[in-house]
Amino acid sequence: MSGGSSSAVAGVVAGPAGTTEGSSAMMDGQAEAYNFAYLDEETKRMIRRALLKAVAIPGYQVPFASREMPMPYGWGTGGVQLTAACLRPDDTLKVIDQGADDTTNAVSIRRFFQRTADVAVTERTAEATVIQTRHRIPETPLREDQILVYQVPIPEPMRFLEPRETETRKMHALEEYGLMHVKLYEDIARHGHIATSYAYPVKVEGRYVMDPSPIPKFDNPKMEMAALQLFGAGREQRIYAIPPHTRVVSLDFEDHPFEASKADQACALCGAEDSYLDEVITDDAGTRMYVCSDTDYCGTRQAAGEEAR
Amino acid sequence: MTPLLDVRGLEKRYGARIGCTDVSFDLWPGEVMGIVGESGSGKSTLLSCLAGDLAPDRGEVIFDTRDRGPVDTVTMSEPERRMLGRTDWAFVHQTPRDGLRMGVSAGGNVGERLMAVGARHYGEIRTQALDWLGRVEIAADRIDDRPRDFSGGMQQRLQIARNLVTGPRLVFMDEPTGGLDVSVQARLLDLLRGLVREMGLSAIVVTHDLAVVRLLADRLMVMQGGRVVEAGLTDQVLDDPQHGYTQLLVSSVLQV
Numbered sequence: 001m002s003g004g005s006s007s008a009v010a011g012v013v014a015g016p017a018g019t020t021e022g023s024s025a026m027m028d029g030q031a032e033a034y035n036f037a038y039l040d041e042e043t044k045r046m047i048r049r050a051l052l053k054a055v056a057i058p059g060y061q062v063p064f065a066s067r068e069m070p071m072p073y074g075w076g077t078g079g080v081q082l083t084a085a086c087l088r089p090d091d092t093l094k095v096i097d098q099g100a101d102d103t104t105n106a107v108s109i110r111r112f113f114q115r116t117a118d119v120a121v122t123e124r125t126a127e128a129t130v131i132q133t134r135h136r137i138p139e140t141p142l143r144e145d146q147i148l149v150y151q152v153p154i155p156e157p158m159r160f161l162e163p164r165e166t167e168t169r170k171m172h173a174l175e176e177y178g179l180m181h182v183k184l185y186e187d188i189a190r191h192g193h194i195a196t197s198y199a200y201p202v203k204v205e206g207r208y209v210m211d212p213s214p215i216p217k218f219d220n221p222k223m224e225m226a227a228l229q230l231f232g233a234g235r236e237q238r239i240y241a242i243p244p245h246t247r248v249v250s251l252d253f254e255d256h257p258f259e260a261s262k263a264d265q266a267c268a269l270c271g272a273e274d275s276y277l278d279e280v281i282t283d284d285a286g287t288r289m290y291v292c293s294d295t296d297y298c299g300t301r302q303a304a305g306e307e308a309r
Numbered sequence: 310m311t312p313l314l315d316v317r318g319l320e321k322r323y324g325a326r327i328g329c330t331d332v333s334f335d336l337w338p339g340e341v342m343g344i345v346g347e348s349g350s351g352k353s354t355l356l357s358c359l360a361g362d363l364a365p366d367r368g369e370v371i372f373d374t375r376d377r378g379p380v381d382t383v384t385m386s387e388p389e390r391r392m393l394g395r396t397d398w399a400f401v402h403q404t405p406r407d408g409l410r411m412g413v414s415a416g417g418n419v420g421e422r423l424m425a426v427g428a429r430h431y432g433e434i435r436t437q438a439l440d441w442l443g444r445v446e447i448a449a450d451r452i453d454d455r456p457r458d459f460s461g462g463m464q465q466r467l468q469i470a471r472n473l474v475t476g477p478r479l480v481f482m483d484e485p486t487g488g489l490d491v492s493v494q495a496r497l498l499d500l501l502r503g504l505v506r507e508m509g510l511s512a513i514v515v516t517h518d519l520a521v522v523r524l525l526a527d528r529l530m531v532m533q534g535g536r537v538v539e540a541g542l543t544d545q546v547l548d549d550p551q552h553g554y555t556q557l558l559v560s561s562v563l564q565v
Contacts, residue, residue, distance in 0.1 A: 161410070174388045178395075178425030182410075185417050185424065188431055189453050253431040 037084040037117040043067055047085035047239070051230065054241035059204030060172070061155050066237040076109060076134055077234030079151035083113065083132045086147055086230070092120045094128035099136040099276065099293030106134070125296050135198070137219040139275045139297040142227035144244055150213045152233040155240065157201045157211040177209045180251055188256055197261065203249045204242060212248075218262045218276045223248040265290040270301035311373050313338045313479060313511050314359070319368035321351075321358050327535035328354035332368070334530065334540065338478070341505060341512045343526030343543060345519060345558065351535035352515045353483060359513065360400055360481045361390045372397075372479070395425045399472035403484035405464035408471070409456045415442060415467055416452040422475045441470040445500060462493035466500065473504065480505075480512040486521055498524050519562055523547060531555045 035041065043065075050064040069077040087093065093113055097105040101123040109132060110121050122128050125140040132149040142148060158168045161179050171179065180201050187195045200217035204210050212223060213231060223229065229242040242248060252258040263277045268289040275297055277290040292298035314336040321328035329351035336342050344352050357363040359370055361382055371379045375397065382390055394400070402408035409418055419438040420428070428434050439449055445466040447459075456464050465485065472480065485501065486494040502525060505512060514525055522529055522543055529546045531539040531554065539552040550556045 161413070174391060176391065176425065178421060178427075181424040181429065182413060182417050182421050185420055185431065185434065186414060189414055189416055189435075254429050255432050 034116045036089065037087045037113065037119075038069075039067065039081065039084045043081075044085040047081055050239045051082070051085065051241065054230070054239050055228070055243050057208070058242055058246050059202075059208030059210040059240060061238040061240050063237055064239050066234045069234065070112075071108070073235040074153060075105060076132070076151035078232030078236075078239075079132050079134070079149050079234075080109060080112070080232075081234060082149045082230050082232040082239065083109075083130060084117075086130055086149070087113065087117050087119055089117070089119065091129045092122050092127055094122050094125065094131045094296075095133075096131065096136060096138065096294075096296075097134045098278070099138070100295045102295065123296050124300075125294075135214050135216075136276070136293060137215060137222045137225075139272075139292070139294045141222075142225050144226045146227040148225075148227050148229045150215075150229065150231045152211070152213040152231045152236075152238070154199075155211055155231065155233040155236050155238040157199075157209055172208060175207070177203075177251075180209055181253070184251060184253065184256075188253070194252065194256055194258070200258075201251050203251060205247050206249075209251070210240060210242075216262070216276055217250065217258075218260045220248070220250045220258070221260050263290050267292045267298060267301075270298045270305065272298070272301055310337070311379055312336055313340075313373050314513075315369075315371040315373075315379065316359065317369045317371070319355070319358055319365050319370065321354050321363060321365045327351070328363075329358070329532070329535040332537055334537075336479075336511055336513065338511055339509045340528065341510075341514060341526045343522030343529045344513065344515045344532060345517060345522055345529065346532035347517065347558075350532040352517075352532055354535075355532070356481055356483055356513065356515045360398065361394060362400075395422050396475055397478050399475075399477040399480040401465075401468055401472055401480060401482040401485050403487045405456065405461070405468045408468040409464060411457045412455060414453045414455055415447065415459070418456065418467060418471045419474050422471065426475060437474060441474050442467075444504070445470040446496075462489055462497060465489065465497060469501070469504070473508070473510075476508070478511060480510055482512060482514045482516075484516050484518075485514065486516070486518065494521075501525060519547065519559065531558065 046065055050062045054060065054062045067081060069080055071077060095106045095110040097103040100106060113119055114121055125138040129145065130147045130149065134151045156168055158171065158179055161183055162168050184194050198216050199211055199214045200220055202210055202212055202220060212220060223242060224247065226244050228244055231240045250258040263279060265277055266273045267275060267277060269291050272292055275292045275294060278293045279288055279290055281288050312335040317333050319332040320330040332355055344355065346352050358365040365383060370382045372382050373379050416435060416438040419441050420434040423434050423437060439452060442449060442452060447463060447466060456467055459467060486497055489497060498521060514522065516522060526543045529541060529543045530537050531546065533554045539546060539555045546555060547559055550559050
C-alpha cells in the first residue's frame, strides 16, 4: 500500500513506484474483475508520464494514448483517466458538475470510482484530496494537498479560428498568439465588450496560451491557486496542467481589460454575494431565481445560518 | 545600394520533375517584377519558394532585412521567416479565400497582422483597420461584416488591405486579378498601382495576364518548363520579344 499523505504533486510524481501494488489493493466491496481505479497499471504509468511533462511545462498540451472508458466521450473520459491515475486508496474523492455534487455526470463518476477503487467520497470541498470537476472551480479556496482535475472537451484554444492542428501546434511552439486576440476583437466589434463568458483563454506563466475548459470567466482569477490543476481531454487525447502557485493571466485589450463577471444578484438560498450563481427559471411566466452553482458552498452557508438562528 | 531581394540559382524539384530551376535575379527597392508563363511553367512554385512556403532544393534567396542586412531566407530559422511573413512580407493569393479568414469580420481580418506583432489596444487597431478599408475603397460601415458577404472584388481588396496594414516592403502576388471581371480588374490594378507607388513597395507579381504586367511591372521574366527563357524591361520584352515562346505568348493576346 502506498501509505502516508505526501503533497499532491509528490503523489503524482511518485506514482509509478507507489501504486504498482495497487493491483493487490483489492478491498472489500470492490469488484474483483477490476484493477484498482479501473485502469491497468501500465496505462496509469503512461498517463503519469504525460502528467509529469505537463507539470514541467505549464499550459503545454501533452498528447497521451487516451483509453476507451465505459462512458461516452463528452462525459469526462479525460478527467476520469486522470483521476484514476492519481487516486490512491486513502484518497477522498469529490466530483462536481457545474458546481453541483448531485447532477447525473457527477453522481455517475463518483459511483464509478466507489465501485472500482472503493475510495472514500465526500461532497465537502475541504475534506476532499482529489476533486474532479466539470465547468467550475469550487468557491472554497483549495489547499496544496489537493488536486483539481478538469474535464476538457476541446483543449485547443485556437481550434475555431485555425482548424489545422499542425498549424496551431506550430503557433504554440513559436508563441504566435495574435490570433487569440482576433477572437476577442470580434467579440468587442460585435457586442461592444468581450462577450466570451466561459472557456476564456489564459496565458500560463507568461508562455503558453491555454483553454481553461468551459469554466465561467468568473473562475479565471481563482486559477492562481495552491492546489495542483490537471486537465484531461479524452477524445482529443491531450493532458495539460497548472502547477501550484503558477501565474495565470486572462487575455485582454488595454482599453478593454478582463473582468470576472457574474450575475449581479445574491443567492436566493444562502444570500451569498461573492459566489457564482445559476439562473433557474421557476415557472412558465419567466419567474427566475438565482442560486449558488457550488452546492457544497451553498449548503454549508445555509447550515451555518440555521445554527446562528 | 543593396537589392531588396537577391535570388541565386534557385531550384525546386518534385521528384524527378522540375518545378523551377536555375532562377537568378535581383529585385531593387520600389521595383515591381512580373513573372509570366503558361500553366505549369513553374511561376507559382517559384513564388512559393521565394515566400518561404516551399523549401527550395538548391539556391539562395537573400533578403535585405531591416535589422541584420542581407540574410538568406532559405537557411534562416523558421520563427524568423514567419516573423518576416507577417511584417516585411505580404502575400496576396489568387483566391481571397486562401488569404482571408472568412468567418472573421473585415476589421478583424485587417487587424490580425497588427495583433500578431503585438498590438493590444482595441481602439487603435480599429482606427487603423478603418483607415485601411478606406484606402482600398471599402465603405466604413462594412467593417463588421464578414468577407463571405463581400463581392469577389471587395474580398480581393480586403485581402490587400489585410496584407499592407503592417507596412511591408515586399509583396508577393499570385494572379491578383484572376477570377475578377474586366472592369473590376481594371479598378483593382489602378488601386494596386497607386498603393505600390505611394508606399514605395517592391512586388513580385505572378500572372498569365500580359495586361497586368504591362500596367504594374517594371521588369518582366518569362518562364517556360521551369526555366526563365527571357528577362528584361517590361516594354522591351513585350514590344520586342526575342525568345520563340515569348513571341508566341505576345502574339496570342487577342486584340479588341
